[in-house]
């Protein structure tokens with residue numbers, strides 16, 4: 147976006163992990179938010195994920211293309227209402243390809259993006275350090291953020307502990323992680339409630355990760 151008081155530069159946080167601030171302008175954020183609201187509706191809508199350990203995740207999630215559950219992918223909501231997962235739209239796949247090219251400064255290369263995980267964070271939600279490792283493809287993960295800012299903690303593939311870099315992700319920001327960082331541990335220790343752009347009309351934070359299943 148061009149209305150930042152101080153422009154935030156594109157930054158390579160780790161090899162293959164690139165933060166592109168303000169990649170989506172307000173109009174694009176609004177369109178994406180409207181789509182998320184549609185996807186959140188049942189059947190196969192927003193749900194709370196229960197972990198095999200008995201706890202539950204504090205984010206609420208809806209999936210497109212493939213349904214993620216701990217720890218795998220299915221075509222139906224196997225740990226919820228059993229409905230078929232909503233389709234992954236072709237426009238979202240084109241957006242993912244463009245995002246990777248913009249982040250890496252390369253020509254767009256066709257890639258079969260076929261999964262979106264949409265996570266909703268209320269003011270208390272967070273996400274522990276984890277790897278996105280249930281995909282068979284090594285294609286980069288594309289992350290788009292809407293609404294409240296958050297602290298996005300980006301570590302290494304070696305383990306969930308330090309070293310890591312804390313990046314502030316704001317509404318409209320893009321973060322791509324691939325190559326040597328594809329399996330880096332990452333998480334969201336906190337969001338910053340009340341920081342969403344007023345004109346967006348979202349209380350809380352949404353994050354979409356777009357992935358290639360390789361399935």
Ligand SMILES: O=C(O)CCC(=O)C(=O)O
Pocket residue numbers: 263265273278289298315332333334353355
């Ligand atoms: O909310 C974020 O920025 C990260 C989400 C994430 O890591 C995931 O969905 O696997």
Ligand SMILES: [Fe+2]
Pocket residue numbers: 276277278332
């Ligand atoms: Fe993740």
